[in-house]
Amino acid sequence: MLRGVGRHLLVPGKRLSLHSSCAHALALSKHHLPHVPPLASPETRPPLPSTSCPPLPCSPPGYRGQFPSGIMHIVDALSSASKAEITSLVADINASYKLRRYFRQRESARRLAQFLASTSRPSRAHSVMMLAHALGCRFKPNHFESVLHQLSLKDHWPLIPPLVSLARFQCGKTTVRLLNWKTRAFIECHQFGRLDHMIGEFARHNVQPTRRTFHLLVSGHLRNQDLDSAKRYLQLMQNAGFPVDASTHALIVTAYRSLGSDPQVHARALEALLHVDVRTSTRVLNSIIQHLLDIGDECSAAEHINRMIAPSFSKSGTARQPEGTTTGVDGAMSSHLDSSSTRAPAIHPDAATFTILINYLNGQRHFHRVHKVLNRMVEIGVKPDAGVVAALIRTYCLSGHDDMAMGLLAAMLDSDADARGVLALLHVKGIPQFPINVKGIDLTVHVLNAVLPRVMEIRGLSGASLILRIMRSNSIQSNAATVQVFLNYLDRIEHIETSRLIQILRSMSRTVHGLTIRHLNVILRNALRREKHMVYGTGWDATAARFSPTRRNVYGFSGNPHLLDSDNFDPSGTRPPPHRNSCIRSSVLALSRKGVKNDRATFAMWLMHEGITDPTLGTAKSVFRHMIDKGMHPNRYHFTSLMDGFTRVGDMQAAEQVMRSSKAAGFEPNVVMWTVLVSGYARKGKPGLAMRAFRSMVAAGIPPDVPAIDALAHAYFAVGAYSVARNILLELWPRVKPFPSELKNAPLKQLARAFRQSGVPGATGSQSLTLQEQRSFNQKLRQVLREWKALSSSPV
Known part of the structure; x- marks a missing residue:
């Protein structure tokens, strides 16, 4: 920024205020300055395809585009130039036609700013618009709109509100498009608290909001899990003369996922398909398919998939499918299609459709079906995009084909050195x-981001440094999801303390639009696991102590401290969180200032926390009702959290009732729910009932995993049946993992520890790190943070 300029340009209502000497320098014309020879220009290249301007001198190596070699240096120098240096820079600009045109001709200045907005240092676009205006260039609002559009393509949303304010100052007015860009930026930056001020800003500037304005506000509040505010803006939209139409219903269904699947929302969106364009129709059907797969309704999802794939498949020259059949999520044929759906217009799938299907199959661990989906995508002529590639990389990582995942990434890299490093x-x-x-x-x-979790499992923090270097060499900016992936690794694999996790989050989130509710969820999960350990203990010995006459049970509800408070789980709460955990409190307050609401994952952990701290579960039930009152639909995680609470207090009948309620709500019990029941009977010292629950799970067609088998063996260990616990491990181990032959004669304690670690990728056991290992870990962590800082400040 120009010193003395930027502070005033970003404040609406203030006039441009320059230091006297600086203002005098910027006001001078070429007739008042001594002649300065123009800067030498290198050879020319063809102009950018998106412009119709004549060829311009090319930029120095490292810059993309055709600009004079000295122009980038001038823009960079303005950010920290002194008064004398600014005077000299202005003289250079006015003395050189090739430089002057970029600051005194608005189309050229706009093109330069638009180019800079696409680089890894997009804030320079703001500097160009400021300097050009100070040198006499007069922009129109549409010049700023093109720069804002370029910033949005690169996800540089934090820079958009200041540029909108600059546009209003320089143009003397603002437009509905500029204010809509500002609204969208607040949504993308999770500044939801500012949305309620936007209608007032429209009124202050005498600009009438459009239907798109209200759609942005509605979608923003839906993304923030704020159904009440979304309804309020729908009513304001109608009061402003924009009745709810097909495009509104299409918007709602695409933004509604955070609240859960709602049949009424789906029905209205399906009715709207007859009245929206083809692209919107595809987005609507993609959203409905995603909602249905979220609740595991693969049959209904397949019916909607048939609407998209069957018509397109027949147009490609291949025989049409038999009437009344349906394409499954992997492209197979089934016969579940409702006859009413055949009357709907043909809707074409896109790459996002297949990304949704691949991600669903990954979640179900149906990796063998992924290639069927890819084959169908190729058959109907849908071109894959980066989303499909990311989903396929996750498939390879989850299925153990790391060579394919790394090879796929290497094939996309332009740098041979980066490709060799990945391989x-x-x-x-x-x-x-x-x-x-x-x-x-x-x-x-x-x-x-798709490959980062597996790279860190394989190479730890060194792998993270490699991915960050690849981002920097390819001018790719990290995002909030990158931070979340890194925090998940530190939490699940490295098991670092909550306070340190928050310190790392603070240092990383400054460059990615700040803290999000998903970041807080990682922090809460980390603290909740530690709180659970303090109250209940961990491992088989904690349960066995309850039934042993010689062991002392030191765990229980009374006399144990809690790391968390209920207000830690509600950033929108009216009273600030207590000082019990100041580091978590600061994160909650940061989200509260941004107007962020807790999501369904936060509610699930809140339910589990109340189950730990309140043996009556009265508060947990209130939290569950509060979530439903806010318009959120419970999912498996919420039912599982309630089940866990009831099993902790020994009310197994209530836990089984919750599982039946989950099934009635459309969520078939999964292996996690059954494991909660098995663990509950283990804690009550009833291994026979634990075995019955385990067998019921297997009879229901649900294969056991490591935690389920561990819980069953735990039930027998707790009552002293050590030989039975050992036999369970030896017999069921091959069902989930190859059994290590060297452990055949190992003692039960060693056997159990090895089995539990086999179910956690990258687990190294509970042993404390040596001093040398701690130093090595800290050194690698500092290296990652240095790479992160270099990535956020790297030049073009």
Whole structure:
């Protein structure tokens, strides 16, 4: 920023105020300045395809675009220039036609700012618009709109509100488009508290909001899980003369996922398909399919998939499917199609459709069906994008095909050095063949975020440093999801303390639009696990102590401290969180200032916390009702949290009733719910009932996993049946993992520890790190944070 300029340009209502000497320098014309020879220009290149201007001198190496070699240096120098230096820079600009045109001709200045907005230092676009205006260039609002659009393409949302304010100051007015950009920026930056001020800002500037304005406000509040505010703006929209129409219903269904699946919302969106354009129709159906897959309703999702794939498939020259059949999520045929759906207009799938299907199959661990989905995508002519690549990388990482995942990433890298570094992670000698062609697909942060968890499992923090270097070398900015992936690794694999996790979050979130509710959820999960350990203990010995005459049970509700308070789970609460955990309190207050509401994941952890701290579960029931009153639909996690609370207090009948309620709500009991029941009977010292619950799970077609088998063995260990616990581990271990032959004669304690660790990727056991290991870890962590800082401040 120009010293003495930026402070005033960003404040609406204040006039441009320059230091006297600086103002005099900027006011001078070429007739008042001594002649300065123009800067030498290198050879020319063809102009950018998006412009119709004549060829311009090319920029120095490292810059994309055609601009004079000295112009970037001038823009960079303005951010920290002294008064004398500014005078000299202005003289250089006015003396050189090739430089002057970029600051005194508004189209050229706009093109320069638009180019800078697409680089990894987009704030320079703001400096260009400021300097050009100070030198006499007069912009129109549409010049700012093109720069704002470029900033949005690169997700540089924090820079948009200041630029909108600058546009109002320089143009003397603002427009509905500029204010809509500002509204969208607040949503993307999770500044939901500012949305309620936008209608007032429209009124202050005498600008009438449009339907799109209200749609933005409604979608923003839905993304913030604020159903009441969304309804309020729908009413304001109608009062302003914009009745709810098909586009409104389409918008609601695409933004409603955070609240859960609602049949009424789906029905109205389906009715709207006849009245919206083809692209919107695809988005609407994609959202409905996503909602249905979220609740595990694969049959209904397949019916809607048939609307998209069957018509497109027949147009590609392949025979039409038999009437009354449906394409499943993997492209297989089934016969569940409602006859009413065949009357709907043909809707074409896009890459997002197949990304949704692949991600769902990944979640179900149906990896063998992913290639069927890819084959169908190729057959109907849908071109894959970065989202499909990211989903496929997750498939390979989850299914153990790390060579394919790393090879796919290496195939997208332009740098041979980066590609070799990725392949060297697993000693992959070459890039294998893939079911899709990634040539021409841009490498994005979503692709790197997909591979980052597995890279850190394989190489730890060194792997994270490599991915961050790849981001920097490809001018890719990290985002909030990158921070979340890194925090998840530190929490689940490294098990670092809550306070340190928050310190790392603070240092990383400054460059990615700040703290989000998902970041807080990682923090709360970390603290909740530690609180659970303090109250109940951990491992088989904590339960066995209850039934042993020689062991002392030191765990229970009374006399144990709690790390968390109820207000830690509600940033929108009216009273500030207590000082019990000041580090968590500061994060909650930061979200509260931004107007962020807690989401369904936060409610699930809140339910579990109340189950730990309140043996009557009265507060947990109130929290559950509060969530429903806010318009959120419970899912498996909420039912599971209630079940866990009831089993902790020994009310197994109530826990089983909650599981039946979950099934009635459309959520079939999964392995986690059954494991909660098995663990509950284990804590009551009833291994026979634990075995009955385990067998019921298997009879229901649900394969056991490591925690389920561990819980069953735990039930027998708790009552002293050590040989039975050992036999359970030996017999069921091969059901989930190959059994290590060297452990055949190992003692039960060693056997149990090895089995539990086999279910946690990258687990190293509960042993404390040595001093040397701690130093090594801290050194690698500092290196990652240095890479992160370098990434956020790297030049073009």
